[in-house]
Each structure stands twice: as C-alpha cells, then as structure tokens.
Amino acid sequence: MAHDGFLGGSFHQLAWPLDAALQAQPHAEMGAGVGVGVAGGGWEHEAGERIESALSSLVSPSLAVAGGVHEAALMDELASRLGGVCGGLGGGVAASPPSSRYASCYSTPVSSPGKSALPVSSLVAADTMVAERATRLSGLAVGGPGGRKLSRVESSQSLLGEPAAMAALAGDVLLPASDGASRDAPSRKRKAPGAKTKVKDGTAATAIAKSPEPGTRAKRCKLSPDAARDDEQQNQATGEAGHDGGSAKGKDAASEPPKDYIHVRARRGQATDSHSLAERVRREKISERMKLLQDLVPGCNKVTGKAVMLDEIINYVQSLQRQVEFLSMKLSAVNPRLDFDVDDFLPKDVILIHLSIMNTMKKATTFDTHIKSCAVFSSVRLNFQQASEPSVPAPPPPPPPSCSMERPSPAICYRSSQGTAMQSVVSSPVPSLDGFHISGNSQAGSIWEDDLQSVVLMGLFRCNQHMIG
Amino acid sequence: MDTKSTPPPRPHQIPNPSRPDFLACWAAASPSKPMLAFHFLRALSRIHGVTTVRRRTRTIRRAAYSSMARAASPRRAWSRALLGQARARRSRTLTGRAVLLRRRRVTAAAPPQPSSPASRSATIIAARGEISTAAARPLPPRQEGEPPRADALRRLVPGGAGMEYCSLLEETADYLRSLRAQVQLMQGLIDLFSCQ
Numbered sequence: 001m002a003h004d005g006f007l008g009g010s011f012h013q014l015a016w017p018l019d020a021a022l023q024a025q026p027h028a029e030m031g032a033g034v035g036v037g038v039a040g041g042g043w044e045h046e047a048g049e050r051i052e053s054a055l056s057s058l059v060s061p062s063l064a065v066a067g068g069v070h071e072a073a074l075m076d077e078l079a080s081r082l083g084g085v086c087g088g089l090g091g092g093v094a095a096s097p098p099s100s101r102y103a104s105c106y107s108t109p110v111s112s113p114g115k116s117a118l119p120v121s122s123l124v125a126a127d128t129m130v131a132e133r134a135t136r137l138s139g140l141a142v143g144g145p146g147g148r149k150l151s152r153v154e155s156s157q158s159l160l161g162e163p164a165a166m167a168a169l170a171g172d173v174l175l176p177a178s179d180g181a182s183r184d185a186p187s188r189k190r191k192a193p194g195a196k197t198k199v200k201d202g203t204a205a206t207a208i209a210k211s212p213e214p215g216t217r218a219k220r221c222k223l224s225p226d227a228a229r230d231d232e233q234q235n236q237a238t239g240e241a242g243h244d245g246g247s248a249k250g251k252d253a254a255s256e257p258p259k260d261y262i263h264v265r266a267r268r269g270q271a272t273d274s275h276s277l278a279e280r281v282r283r284e285k286i287s288e289r290m291k292l293l294q295d296l297v298p299g300c301n302k303v304t305g306k307a308v309m310l311d312e313i314i315n316y317v318q319s320l321q322r323q324v325e326f327l328s329m330k331l332s333a334v335n336p337r338l339d340f341d342v343d344d345f346l347p348k349d350v351i352l353i354h355l356s357i358m359n360t361m362k363k364a365t366t367f368d369t370h371i372k373s374c375a376v377f378s379s380v381r382l383n384f385q386q387a388s389e390p391s392v393p394a395p396p397p398p399p400p401p402s403c404s405m406e407r408p409s410p411a412i413c414y415r416s417s418q419g420t421a422m423q424s425v426v427s428s429p430v431p432s433l434d435g436f437h438i439s440g441n442s443q444a445g446s447i448w449e450d451d452l453q454s455v456v457l458m459g460l461f462r463c464n465q466h467m468i469g
Numbered sequence: 470m471d472t473k474s475t476p477p478p479r480p481h482q483i484p485n486p487s488r489p490d491f492l493a494c495w496a497a498a499s500p501s502k503p504m505l506a507f508h509f510l511r512a513l514s515r516i517h518g519v520t521t522v523r524r525r526t527r528t529i530r531r532a533a534y535s536s537m538a539r540a541a542s543p544r545r546a547w548s549r550a551l552l553g554q555a556r557a558r559r560s561r562t563l564t565g566r567a568v569l570l571r572r573r574r575v576t577a578a579a580p581p582q583p584s585s586p587a588s589r590s591a592t593i594i595a596a597r598g599e600i601s602t603a604a605a606r607p608l609p610p611r612q613e614g615e616p617p618r619a620d621a622l623r624r625l626v627p628g629g630a631g632m633e634y635c636s637l638l639e640e641t642a643d644y645l646r647s648l649r650a651q652v653q654l655m656q657g658l659i660d661l662f663s664c665q
Binding site: 282285286289290292293296297306307310311313314316317318320321323324325327328329330331332334 | 513522525526527529530532533534616618619621622625626634635638639641642644645646648649651652655656658659662663
C-alpha cells in the first residue's frame with residue numbers, strides 16, 4: 001500500500017461490511033474500521049486476538065445493523081479490545097456492556113492454534129490459502145458449540161449478502177495479495193466483478209434493510225458455507241480484490257490511499273484515482289461540517305445549498321458580533337450599580353450567605369442570583385489577588401452539589417458572628433432577585449444554573465483556602 | 470484587560486475534530502460556561518474600577534472577546550488568534566517599561582510567557598509585525614471546492630485567514646457556540662443589573 005496510516009494498509013480491504021453498515025451507523029464504521037485496521041496491522045506479527053477482533057469488527061457493523069444481542073456483545077468485545085488502542089474511537093461503536101459469555105465462546109474456537117489460523121486467513125494475502133481457510137471457517141461454523149457462535153458470526157456476514165458474504169470476505173482478503181503482488185490484478189478487479197458487484201450490491205442492500213431473526217440465521221448458516229465455497233473459487237478465478245460487495249458501492253480503486261483513517265470506496269462510475277478520492281473525502285468533510293453549522297444557526301433547516309447556507313452563517317456571525325457590541329455598550333452604562341453594591345459588602349460573607357440562601361430556599365436558583373454571586377465572586381478574587389498573587393485559575397473539579405450542603409452551616413455560623421446589619425443589607429436584595437425571571441431567557445437560566453453554581457462553589461472553595469491559609 | 474494566565478483545561482475531553490466521524494459527539498461539546506462567566510465578570514469588575522466611561526464600551530467588548538477566548542479550548546485557532554490580538558494590542562499601547570512591568574506580572578502567573586528583555590522586545594516587534602502581516606497575508610491557495618463567499622467568513626472569524634475551508638467551518642462552528650454563550654451571559658448580566 002502506498003500510504004500506511006496508523007491503521008495499516010490492509011485495513012482497507014476488510015472494511016467491506018463497514019460500507020454496508022455505513023449508511024446505518026457511521027459511528028460503528030469508525031470503531032469497526034479501527035478494529036480492522038488494528039488487526040490489519042497486527043496480522044503480520046501475531047494472529048489470534050487481533051485477528052479475532054478484526055473478524056469481530058467485520059461482523060460487528062453488520063451485527064449492529066441486525067441489532068441482535070450477540071452482535072452487540074461482540075461489538076462490545078471489539079470496543080473493549082480497541083479501548084486501549086484507539087481511545088475514544090472504540091467508543092464510537094454503539095455497544096452494550098460486554099458479556100464475558102460471548103467473549104469466551106467466541107475466543108474458544110479461535111484461540112486454538114489451528115483455528116486461530118482461520119481469522120488470519122481472512123487477512124493472509126494468498127489466493128490459494130483463502131479458499132481452504134474459508135472452508136475451514138465455514139466448517140467450524142457448522143461445528144460444535146463454540147462453532148455455533150462462529151456460525152452466528154458467519155451467518156451475520158451472510159446477512160450482508162448471503163452467498164456474497166463469504167465470497168466478499170475472501171475477496172477482501174485478496175486485495176492485499178493483489179496489491180502486493182501485481183498491478184495487473186487491479187485491471188482484473190475492475191473488469192471481472194462487474195456483475196458480481198451488482199449481485200452483491202443488491203444482496204447487501206436488501207440484507208441491510210431486513211432484520212433477520214435467529215431462526216432464519218440458522219438456515220442461512222447452512223447455506224452459506226456451500227455457496228461461499230463456490231463463490232470463493234469464482235472470485236479467485238476472477239482475481240477479484242474484495243472490498244467491493246460489502247459496500248453498496250461498486251468498483252474499487254486500483255490504488256486506494258487511506259485518507260485520514262477513513263477509507264473511502266470509489267463509487268460506481270466515479271473516477272478512482274487518488275486525487276478524486278481525496279476530493280471526495282474533502283467534500284464529504286465539508287458537507288458534514290455544513291450540517292453541523294446548520295444545526296447551530298437557527299432557521300437554517302429549510303435552507304438548502306451551500307452558497308445560501310454560507311450566507312446565512314455569515315449573517316448570523318455578524319449579527320452575533322453586533323449583539324456583543326450592543327450589549328457591551330449597555331453593560332458600560334448599567335454596570336456601575338453593581339460595583340457600588342459589591343464594594344459595600346464583605347465579599348466572602350456575601351458568597352456564604354448567598355449559598356446558604358440558595359440551598360435553603362431550594363428554589364430553582366435563577367440566572368440572576370448566580371450572576372450576582374459570580375460578580376461578587378469576581379470581586380472577591382480581586383481582593384484576594386492583591387493579598388497574594390493567585391496561581392492559574394485552574395478550577396478544581398466543581399464540587400458536587402452535595403458539598404454545598406455542608407458549607408452553609410459554617411456560613412450561617414459565620415454570618416451570625418458578623419452581626420445582623422450587613423446580613424439584612426445583603427439578603428434583602430437577593431431574595432428579590434429570586435423571583436425575577438429573565439424574560440425570554442428562562443432557557444438560558446436553566447442552562448447557566450448548574451455551571452454558575454459550580455463557579456460560585458469554586459469561589460467559595462478558594463475563599464476558604466485564603467481565609468485559612 | 471486580562472493579564473491572567475491561560476485558560477484552564479476544559480472539563481470534558483473533546484474528540485479529535487479532524488475525524489469527521491466524531492463530529493456528532495464533538496458538536497455536542499459546548500463552551501465551558503462557568504469559565505466564561507468567571508473570566509468575564511472578573512474583567513468587568515476590573516474595568517469599572519479603572520476605565521473612564523468614554524472608552525468603557527470598547528474595553529468591555531474586548532474583555533468579552535478575551536474572556537470568550539480564555540474560556541474556549543486553547544486548541545481552537547480562533548481563541549489563539551483572539552488572545553494574540555489582545556496581547557498585541559496591549560503591547561502596542563504600552564511603552565517599554567510598562568511592558569516590562571506587565572510582563573513580569575504575567576510571567577509570575579504564567580511561566581510560558583517570555584520574560585527576558587530581548588524576547589520581550591522581540592515579542593512586541595513580532596506582535597506588531599504579526600498584525601500587519603496578518604492583514605496582508607494572502608489567502609491559502611488550496612481552495613478547490615470553496616465558494617467565493619468564504620473570504621467574508623474568513624474576515625469574520627478571528628484567525629480564519631490562514632485556514633483551509635474545511636477547518637474554517639469547524640472554527641466557525643465553535644466560534645458560533647462561544648459567541649452565543651457570551652451573548653447569553655451578557656444579556657443575563659444586563660437583566661440582572663438593570664432590575665436591581
């Protein structure tokens with residue numbers, strides 16, 4: 001492969017079921033793809049577990065599509081395996097908590113050295129080996145209790161295109177062989193599987209749509225090995241290089257540069273050189289981000305077309321910036337009152353009192369009270385800043401709301417020691433704010449509540465630190 | 470304006486935005502509201518003690534953008550650009566000695582900032598030069614699928630001049646989120662103060 005990213009070149013070929021599942025679950029694709037990539041990178045060195053995860057990743061997207069419990073478990077297994085490798089990527093795979101039961105029974109058929117060659121076979125770049133390995137796999141699939149699980153796996157593969165599944169799997173494997181071996185294979189790839197890809201496309205498309213029950217799966221399991229064997233040989237004869245049928249797209253590219261760990265299939269009838277592929281990836285990225293922006297900008301749902309969307313976005317950004325300017329003008333006029341109020345009180349008292357009020361009233365503390373406490377808090381920070389240079393305001397993780405319950409009790413004691421005069425001054429304006437709801441901004445109030453509460457708590461924490469230390 | 474240190478890390482982990490598959494989870498990440506409120510309110514209190522009424526609007530606006538940039542993740546190009554603009558503006562208005570004093574205060578809080586006189590003057594010159602070059606920098610040549618209106622967007626979003634169209638859209642999305650949070654904060658502040 002020309003360019004081996006983090007996931008290795010052979011990752012690409014195994015992703016055929018990913019494309020099938022791509023429409024259904026774009027997230028699953030990434031996780032499964034990553035898993036396959038990991039396997040692709042690892043098969044040269046060691047078999048077994050990585051290949052196992054690769055195989056499971058192969059089936060997991062299809063399984064996710066099918067939506068069965070076992071499938072989810074396999075996917076979770078994959079996700080857990082991938083966890084160490086690719087961080088959050090494995091999390092992209094939708095999964096329920098892994099069940100050890102399935103993990104164990106999936107690993108049993110594969111853990112043994114002889115059978116471990118089976119998943120390896122899917123990646124080994126040898127045309128002849130593929131047939132026998134695949135047959136062994138299918139044979140295992142029909143086999144014992146462990147094999148039953150594998151058969152389910154295999155049958156799920158068949159979901160994507162019954163006879164085509166195994167063939168595609170075998171065909172997928174051939175790609176590294178062909179790429180590594182010779183370049184005339186690509187030409188054969190393009191010409192030969194024309195009809196085959198159509199068949200696979202149809203089956204894949206239909207397979208994705210339906211949700212099979214376990215009963216039918218058993219039947220397909222029996223059918224698939226035989227059909228798979230036939231198809232395999234056909235594929236070998238045509239020198240097909242996989243990755244075709246799994247996706248709904250047809251032709252594969254002769255040189256498939258993996259782009260940003262997102263493996264792109266060239267669509268039917270489209271150019272397959274690396275430049276156009278890169279272009280297509282870029283266009284897809286841009287369209288994804290335009291969709292994001294569409295969600296951000298209000299009132300853009302009806303708008304279609306990138307040019308109009310861009311105009312809307314520009315208008316919205318401009319309007320927001322104008323709003324900031326206007327609000328800062330208003331703030332410069334309004335604000336002096338805040339300063340006056342704040343300077344009169346002892347800041348730490350205000351915070352403590354306010355917290356106690358907040359917790360005792362148990363009302364949904366509105367936006368205003370939080371802002372008020374934050375304003376006080378900010379002045380507190382400044383006062384303390386002159387005393388001792390504060391470090392980076394790296395906030396400790398916001399203490400859970402339960403912590404605030406303990407704080408008011410010393411606060412109340414403290415307040416009583418200070419005398420009641422200040423307390424009355426402080427508390428009288430505060431309760432008046434509680435009833436006030438910002439018109440039209442109640443949603444903003446709810447948004448700001450928890451966050452600002454945590455800010456206040458942080459300030460209180462820091463106040464205590466300064467008071468003590 | 471704020472001479473405080475770099476913003477603290479955001480509480481939640483943001484998935485790598487270069488992978489579009491995670492744009493869904495990435496898009497859900499909103500700017501850190503507590504930090505926004507913290508920085509902005511602190512700046513506000515400082516402004517009202519210091520600035521004259523005439524220039525307060527401008528100062529508050531700059532404080533708003535700076536607090537927005539501080540509350541955002543430093544991985545964001547627009548936040549870095551905004552903070553760089555603020556720093557350049559400050560160094561432009563200050564004389565040499567004042568810059569030394571201010572830099573000393575800043576370095577006490579944030580070690581990464583250069584404190585030596587040589588680097589300081591270099592920073593000032595670089596900042597001044599950066600402003601001029603930023604305005605004169607040609608647009609990146611790789612704009613294949615980019616519509617003609619994109620340069621207007623580049624002018625709007627801070628730091629958008631040197632970016633590809635793809636990343637420009639990303640930055641715009643994050644910038645929009647932060648802008649909206651900032652507007653909400655300021656609106657709430659005004660309502661709070663005006664009803665007292």
